[in-house]
Amino acid sequence: MVVSILHRATGVALSFAGLGILAWWLFALSNGPEAYSTFTKAATHPLGLVVLIGISWSFFQHLLSGIRHLVMDSGAAFELGVNKTFAILTIVGSVLLTAALWFYLLGVAK
């Protein structure tokens, strides 16, 4: 139930914030050093980082619960226990993947 709502919420977040920032990032990249430094200033600002971390978590959560939905579309994993375990695993997985990504990107792991 919660994971299903999260799938929709993270999907909406990715559609607007995720793709919006992707388009901005690519356009800034193609538009010279000034445009790109405006982007990196925003992206490395604490608020910008919070948004980027949120988007990356949304991406992993949506990806994992998306896999879960594809499995369920095939008619599998409807047993209560399996279903619940799978749902919880999507959250555990998305949090771990997000943490690993940012530990690496921010150089904490180096």
Add this chain to the structure above:
Amino acid sequence: MSRGESATPLGRVRGLGSAHNGGEHWLTERVTSIALLFLGTWLVASLLLIPQLDQRTLIEWLRAPSGAIPMALLIIFGFRHALDGVKVVVDDYVHEEGSRFAWNTLLLFLAIGGAAIALFAVARIAFGAIA
């Protein structure tokens, strides 16, 4: 469009649901999701493998076909999947026919506009207008 008289499960539900159509839409959403499973993983892996995330290195990465082509595909499948997904939300929560049409039109323009900007940027990088 059949409503409840068909022999098959798909036939029985066609025309029902909050959107009143959409077997193709449902399938497209899943097909694009599988493409994005690969393309999204590619993007994250690329960002992790690129030695430095500065403008120069990133442009080098996107200038090569191995960067530009998956990125273009990610943009096309990403915006298409987003449009399909958000349409489901609109169909679920906007009940009045006129405003539903307005929302879906607005979202279509947003998606095509966003995809155009992103694809233009990739093309500009790939075709080397900038150093």
